[in-house]
Amino acid sequence: MSPRSLFEKIWHAHEVVPETADTPAVLYIDLHLIHEVTTPQAFAGLDARGLRVRRPARTLGTLDHSTPTAPSRSLAGIPVRDSQAAAQVAALERNARAHGIELLDLGDPRRGIVHVIGPELGRTQPGMTIVCGDSHTSTHGAFGTLAFGIGTTEVGHVLATQCLLQRKPRSLAVTVNGRLGNGVAAKDLVLAMIGRLGVDGGAGQVIEYRGEAIGALSMEERMTICNMSIEAGARAGMIAPDETTYAYLEGRRGAPAGEAWTRAVARWRGLASDTGAAFHGEVTLDTATVEPMISYGTNPGMVVPVGGSIPERGDAAFLQALAYMGFGPGEPMAGKRVDMVFVGSCTNSRLSDLRAAAEVLRHRKVARGVRMLVVPGSQQVKRDAEQEGLHEIFTAAGAEWRESGCSMCIGMNGDIAAPGQYVVSTSNRNFEGRQGQGVRTLLAAPATAAAAAITGRVTDPRELTA
Amino acid sequence: MSTPIRIVRSRIVVLPARDVDTDQIIPARFLTTTERDGFGGALFADWRFDAAGQPRPEFALNRPAAQGAQILVAGPNFGCGSSREHAAWALRDFGFRAVVSSSFADIFRSNALKNGLLPVQVDAPILDWLNANPGVEVTIDLEARELGLPDGSSVVFPIEPFARYRLLHGIDELDFLLARSGAIEAFERSRVE
Numbered sequence A: 001m002s003p004r005s006l007f008e009k010i011w012h013a014h015e016v017v018p019e020t021a022d023t024p025a026v027l028y029i030d031l032h033l034i035h036e037v038t039t040p041q042a043f044a045g046l047d048a049r050g051l052r053v054r055r056p057a058r059t060l061g062t063l064d065h066s067t068p069t070a071p072s073r074s075l076a077g078i079p080v081r082d083s084q085a086a087a088q089v090a091a092l093e094r095n096a097r098a099h100g101i102e103l104l105d106l107g108d109p110r111r112g113i114v115h116v117i118g119p120e121l122g123r124t125q126p127g128m129t130i131v132c133g134d135s136h137t138s139t140h141g142a143f144g145t146l147a148f149g150i151g152t153t154e155v156g157h158v159l160a161t162q163c164l165l166q167r168k169p170r171s172l173a174v175t176v177n178g179r180l181g182n183g184v185a186a187k188d189l190v191l192a193m194i195g196r197l198g199v200d201g202g203a204g205q206v207i208e209y210r211g212e213a214i215g216a217l218s219m220e221e222r223m224t225i226c227n228m229s230i231e232a233g234a235r236a237g238m239i240a241p242d243e244t245t246y247a248y249l250e251g252r253r254g255a256p257a258g259e260a261w262t263r264a265v266a267r268w269r270g271l272a273s274d275t276g277a278a279f280h281g282e283v284t285l286d287t288a289t290v291e292p293m294i295s296y297g298t299n300p301g302m303v304v305p306v307g308g309s310i311p312e313r314g315d316a317a318f319l320q321a322l323a324y325m326g327f328g329p330g331e332p333m334a335g336k337r338v339d340m341v342f343v344g345s346c347t348n349s350r351l352s353d354l355r356a357a358a359e360v361l362r363h364r365k366v367a368r369g370v371r372m373l374v375v376p377g378s379q380q381v382k383r384d385a386e387q388e389g390l391h392e393i394f395t396a397a398g399a400e401w402r403e404s405g406c407s408m409c410i411g412m413n414g415d416i417a418a419p420g421q422y423v424v425s426t427s428n429r430n431f432e433g434r435q436g437q438g439v440r441t442l443l444a445a446p447a448t449a450a451a452a453a454i455t456g457r458v459t460d461p462r463e464l465t466a
Numbered sequence B: 001m002s003t004p005i006r007i008v009r010s011r012i013v014v015l016p017a018r019d020v021d022t023d024q025i026i027p028a029r030f031l032t033t034t035e036r037d038g039f040g041g042a043l044f045a046d047w048r049f050d051a052a053g054q055p056r057p058e059f060a061l062n063r064p065a066a067q068g069a070q071i072l073v074a075g076p077n078f079g080c081g082s083s084r085e086h087a088a089w090a091l092r093d094f095g096f097r098a099v100v101s102s103s104f105a106d107i108f109r110s111n112a113l114k115n116g117l118l119p120v121q122v123d124a125p126i127l128d129w130l131n132a133n134p135g136v137e138v139t140i141d142l143e144a145r146e147l148g149l150p151d152g153s154s155v156v157f158p159i160e161p162f163a164r165y166r167l168l169h170g171i172d173e174l175d176f177l178l179a180r181s182g183a184i185e186a187f188e189r190s191r192v193e
Helices: A006-013 A041-048 A082-099 A114-120 A135-143 A154-162 A187-197 A217-230 A243-249 A259-268 A316-325 A351-361 A378-389 A390-399 A446-455 B087-093 B106-114 B124-132 B161-169 B173-178 B181-192
Strands: A015-017 A023-029 A031-035 A059-062 A100-103 A129-132 A145-148 A163-165 A170-177 A205-210 A236-238 A281-288 A293-295 A301-305 A338-342 A372-373 A424-425 A440-443 B007-015 B073-075 B098-100 B118-121 B137-141 B146-150 B154-156
Touching: A006 A015, A006 A145, A006 A205, A006 A236, A015 B181, A031 A114, A041 A082, A041 A154, A059 A082, A059 A114, A059 A446, A059 B087, A082 A100, A082 B073, A082 B146, A100 A390, A114 A129, A114 A378, A129 A135, A129 B073, A129 B137, A135 A236, A145 A236, A154 A163, A154 B173, A170 A187, A187 A217, A187 A281, A187 A293, A187 A301, A217 A243, A217 A259, A217 A351, A243 A259, A338 A351, A338 A446, A351 A378, A351 A390, A351 A446, A372 A390, A378 A390, A440 B073, B007 B098, B007 B124, B073 B124, B087 B106, B098 B124, B106 B118, B106 B161, B146 B173
Parallel strands: A031 A059, A031 A129, A059 A100, A129 A145, A170 A205, A170 A281, A205 A236, A338 A372, A338 A424, A424 A440, B007 B073, B073 B098, B098 B118
Antiparallel strands: A015 A023, A023 A163, A293 A301, A293 A440, B007 B137, B137 B146, B146 B154
């Protein structure tokens, strides 16, 4: 057999019916993650046709997008922001109950952002196909899964048939050579990569990240990389499983145990791309050029090093983006005013992200006039952080320590900034209005966000930690 | 069974910006509903309306010539960002039946095709010409896969063959999948350890 890539192996193993010139493949889905925002219309469609969920045990629900993050002793008791959002939460509770789907409800200690809890509970496993009505489903690719976002109609297809009709995407190998420098985060690497590929450079393709720098990353860092694949327009991003992957998964509730674990690892070892596997495209990045990064515009491809300057360009789209941001060509990014700081989202809300932010904030104060929100990715991350005392560092610095959820990444739950304000955010999108109408988002790594909170200005975190 | 689509003939509305993301098409604050309908009023909300909720007269969709237009012409990488199908629902609910661009984001294209909204992909020179000629009438012939221009010429556009067949005949994708239940069951049985 000719050498095959990680992606081709997973794709082939899930073809119920292979694609032909006339028809797409029928692709089997191992795990379907669902949340409150993109599912109500899909369940309504099933109900209208009298259909049942085909495999409830392959479906896992959580509440994250529109749920409150205000600190609380009993999360189940907090009112959801408005009656419409509350109705959406109630709809998922009702639908999950009616179809026998496990739902991590508001009061559940395992609840959290959908792309944080899947891996945390050991439900995300190498070799799987995973989908969710959310574009950041690419996160799960960090475990050597084929994971991608789908629309609500497709959510209905998976609920009813556990399958999707899909054309096979093309493949792109992104090789990252070298090691990340001190004070340079996985987030900086992926922002630099999107800057290089552009926001549509990955369109129609599944990216496999590989090379020395990728192999050296922790699982949480790999999730940050795969998470933002969609910001380069890619269908999915993935990394071959290795010892780091197995060490993360072993002993987790949803992972196989005993002999089943041994068999699973043996199977997973065969997933890596074969030597000589062909890709439709190949890109090489060198870590030597990656520094702490920050975005200056209105898409995640508009990034420069924190110590760098906004490019000098004159085309209309570029100038329009800068006008929204209140910036001009050629201006240095360091020293730009900051009104709010958000540490959280499925990109950067895991324990290592919170540690990175806390390390910069320890024994320091958030600048006067700056509001900082720290929103853990799950209730488990929250407990783990509190166990280490990270929450005390955040609150002593004057930051707000919140309950888990998507929060300011999408701003659906009322966590937003005021028009015209600048937010340094560890999330994934700096689109116009993403964090509130007229709000200007600057994407960065957790350490850079924490540094901005302390100085009230865009700051290279290495200046504070050296 | 949905309504078959064959021809869309309409004046064009032009939005030349590239990388129009789904947060612009339908901002997240409108996503808390459990319905599929009624998103048209929120289409491009923050570009169409000012902070006081008044229409911005300079925005393309607010110009008198745009009223009743069924074809939107937009810059490259249209529909990037979030997977929200609400973007396709909002465009459809507003009255659009096709979007013409030189490229589309993957998830948006898939969502559009599932909602009778045709993503018509053309080369950059054709897109540039359309962008420079707002208000002209064009014809999209799905059967022939042709975009007909005002001078009588036409260009062929690519479209996934199954999606085209489905739209031409009003076939529902879920019905097609359900008809493969036997194969799905056999697949599930074959994978049991």
